[in-house]
Structures are given as structure tokens and as C-alpha cells.
Amino acid sequence: MAKQAPTMKPWIEGIHAYVPGKSTRADGRRLVKLSANENPLGCSASALAALATDHVPAAYPDPDATALRAAIGKQHGIDPARIVCGTGSDELLNLAAQGFAGPGDEVLFSRFSFAVYDIAARRCGATPVEAPDTDYTADVDALLAAVTQRTRVVFLANPNNPTGTYLPRAEVERLHAGLPGDALLVIDQAYAEYLEPGENDGGLDLAMAHENVLVTRTFSKIYGLAGERIGWATGTPNLIDVLNRIRGPFNVTSSGQRAALAAIADHAFLARSREANREERKRFIAAIEGLGNHGLRAIPSKANFVLILFEGDLAAETALDAIAEAGYAVRHLPGQGLAQALRITIGTANQMDEIIGVLRSLCGEDA
Ligand code: PMP
Numbered sequence: 001m002a003k004q005a006p007t008m009k010p011w012i013e014g015i016h017a018y019v020p021g022k023s024t025r026a027d028g029r030r031l032v033k034l035s036a037n038e039n040p041l042g043c044s045a046s047a048l049a050a051l052a053t054d055h056v057p058a059a060y061p062d063p064d065a066t067a068l069r070a071a072i073g074k075q076h077g078i079d080p081a082r083i084v085c086g087t088g089s090d091e092l093l094n095l096a097a098q099g100f101a102g103p104g105d106e107v108l109f110s111r112f113s114f115a116v117y118d119i120a121a122r123r124c125g126a127t128p129v130e131a132p133d134t135d136y137t138a139d140v141d142a143l144l145a146a147v148t149q150r151t152r153v154v155f156l157a158n159p160n161n162p163t164g165t166y167l168p169r170a171e172v173e174r175l176h177a178g179l180p181g182d183a184l185l186v187i188d189q190a191y192a193e194y195l196e197p198g199e200n201d202g203g204l205d206l207a208m209a210h211e212n213v214l215v216t217r218t219f220s221k222i223y224g225l226a227g228e229r230i231g232w233a234t235g236t237p238n239l240i241d242v243l244n245r246i247r248g249p250f251n252v253t254s255s256g257q258r259a260a261l262a263a264i265a266d267h268a269f270l271a272r273s274r275e276a277n278r279e280e281r282k283r284f285i286a287a288i289e290g291l292g293n294h295g296l297r298a299i300p301s302k303a304n305f306v307l308i309l310f311e312g313d314l315a316a317e318t319a320l321d322a323i324a325e326a327g328y329a330v331r332h333l334p335g336q337g338l339a340q341a342l343r344i345t346i347g348t349a350n351q352m353d354e355i356i357g358v359l360r361s362l363c364g365e366d367a
Contacts, residue, residue: 031329043224044266089231101126110138164301169202191303193222228256
């Protein structure tokens with residue numbers, strides 16, 4: 001009997017496979033990536049050393065990432081029983097949607113926020129709902145106005161990707177206070193370590209105090225361990241129990257656990273990365289402001305990237321191609337309604353000088 005093709009679930013039909021940014025030039029040469037918000041300084045030397053030692057690929061990893069959860073708990077003053085690790089924070093964002101939303105439910109987030117929220121909603125059959133932003137920033141009133149009886153999960157990236165914008169603590173608390181108690185608020189703090197010391201959106205405090213708040217973090221950004229795929233989430237024991245039930249049993253590799261354990265102890269590397277990012281981001285934004293009369297505008301960023309809007313004669317796509325010619329990949333997100341924008345990761349001083357040079361010469365300014 002002829003075999004029929006299996007039928008895809010209808011809610012999967014709306015999902016488009018992830019399209020990574022360009023990584024090679026037309027002539028086949030590899031581009032330097034300023035497109036994935038990685039740390040240009042790499043990772044802590046002690047994390048590299050940890051990766052090189054005690055490697056036993058034949059053995060399964062610790063399924064509970066016990067030592068790593070203990071270290072994260074110690075660093076943040078959180079009971080490790082309230083922490084779960086994931087294959088990047090991506091996995092945990094998906095599990096949060098899967099654990100609490102399904103067909104007929106709504107998953108809410110702001111326009112111009114992290115692309116995974118839409119996919120996480122669709123993967124579990126829920127309906128993604130996008131609230132309007134205000135000038136590329138999440139708008140608490142608009143989010144609250146979009147809540148319905150079917151809202152089960154609300155995602156907030158803070159700082160946000162791809163805009164770099166940030167909601168201060170009072171706004172995050174106002175969002176939480178306005179949500180129904182049975183809707184889960186997921187505060188995605190992938191870029192939280194780039195905030196200045198003392199700057200704090202209160203997400204971890206909310207997650208400790210309320211049954212309906214989950215905070216996610218990652219080792220992919222400031223810790224420079226994106227290739228190892230390690231994220232973590234914290235919330236009440238009930239929430240963590242739900243994620244533990246549905247996660248993969250060995251979801252964080254042994255090398256990832258070891259590297260993260262070493263990385264978390266290297267405070268100097270973190271401070272150095274934050275400082276370098278702050279300086280280069282400031283310099284880059286000032287250079288873009290200098291091109292304001294050509295219609296370039298930098299959205300204020302608290303993260304390790306800047307979204308540049310092209311509101312004059314120079315098209316984002318022209319800039320994308322010229323930057324690629326100069327050897328760099330940056331992110332163009334036309335599918336997310338950002339056809340006239342580029343998101344550029346903050347790289348080293350030399351790399352930023354080259355990007356600035358390309359943009360200045362495209363604008364007819366001395367490079
Ligand atoms: N949240 C946000 C806002 C991000 O930008 C990213 C990475 N692009 C992630 C989560 C996921 O990162 P990872 O899975 O590497 O932890």
C-alpha cells in the first residue's frame with residue numbers, strides 16, 4: 001500500500017524555520033559576525049580551561065546540573081531548588097509556553113520583541129498576540145490592554161532584543177500587578193548582565209515572591225558561552241517543577257556545565273566585558289547621532305547591540321551589503337517589520353571603527 005505523508009499539525013504550519021543572518025560574502029569569504037550578540041572578548045580563560053579538562057564524552061552529564069545550580073543560587077541568593085538549567089534559555093522559553101499554554105490559549109508579547117516568543121506560542125498550539133510598542137519599547141499599558149481571559153503566558157525581554165530597550169523596575173512591577181494572577185509572566189533577562197551595577201528591573205524579586213513569575217537568564221551573551229548552550233530559569237518550586245517535568249533529562253552537556261561553573265566565578269571577565277561594551281556602545285551611538293542628518297537613528301540600548309533605523313535616503317539593505325563587503329555580518333530583520341533597520345552587535349574598537357567608516361562613507365561623510 002502506498003504510504004501517505006504524515007500530516008503536520010495545523011499550528012506548526014504558521015512557523016517558519018529560523019533563518020540565520022548572512023555569514024559569507026558573495027565571493028565565499030567568511031564574514032566577522034556582529035549579528036548574533038555574542039561577546040567579542042570570547043569567554044573567561046578559566047571557562048576555556050575547564051572545557052579542556054576532565055572531558056569524558058562517553059558519560060551522560062549530571063541530569064540536574066547540581067553544581068552549576070548551586071553556584072548560580074549562591075551568586076544570586078536563590079535556593080537551587082528554585083533553579084532549572086536548559087539548553088540555552090531558548091529551551092526554557094519554549095518549556096514555559098508548553099507548560100502553561102495550549103490550543104485555544106493566547107501568548108502575549110510586545111511588537112519588536114524576541115522572535116522565539118512567537119514560535120514558542122505556535123509550537124504548543126497557542127495563539128501568539130502582539131501588543132503595540134511605543135517607539136520600539138514595550139508599552140505596559142498596551143500589553144495590559146491586550147490581555148484577555150485566554151492569556152496564559154506573557155513574555156517580556158528586558159533588555160529587549162532586537163531593540164535594546166529597557167523597562168525600569170516600576171514599569172515591570174506595574175505590568176505584573178496588572179496581569180491576572182493565573183497568567184505566567186516570563187521575564188527574559190538574557191542581557192541583564194549588561195545593565196550597570198545597581199540597575200535592576202526587579203524581575204528576580206518578583207520571581208521569588210510570586211507564583212506566576214519566571215525569570216530566564218543565559219550564559220550565551222556576556223559570559224561568551226553561546227556555543228555551549230546553557231541557560232537557567234528561576235521561579236517558585238511549583239513553576240520549576242513544571243519545567244523539570246517536560247525538559248530533556250540530560251539537557252545541559254557536561255562541558256557546558258563545567259564551563260558555566262568556571263565562568264560564573266570570573267567576576268573580572270564580566271566587569272571587563274561590561275565596560276568594553278559600555279564604551280564601544282557609547283562611541284557607536286555618538287557616531288550614528290553624527291549621521292542623524294542622513295536619517296540614521298540609534299535606538300537607546302542597554303544591551304550589547306544597537307538597532308539603527310534608516311529613515312532617510314540610505315536604505316538599510318544598501319548599508320547591509322556595504323557592511324558585508326567590508327567583511328561583517330550584521331542583522332537585518334525584514335520579517336519582523338524592521339526592513340529599514342539593522343541590528344549591530346557591539347564588537348571590538350577596531351570592528352566598530354570599520355562599521356562606522358562604512359556608514360560614514362555611504363552617507364558621503366569623510367570616512
Ligand atoms: N532571549 C533573548 C532576548 C535573546 O536575544 C536570546 C538570544 N538571541 C535568547 C533569549 C536565547 O539565547 P540562548 O538560547 O542562547 O540562551
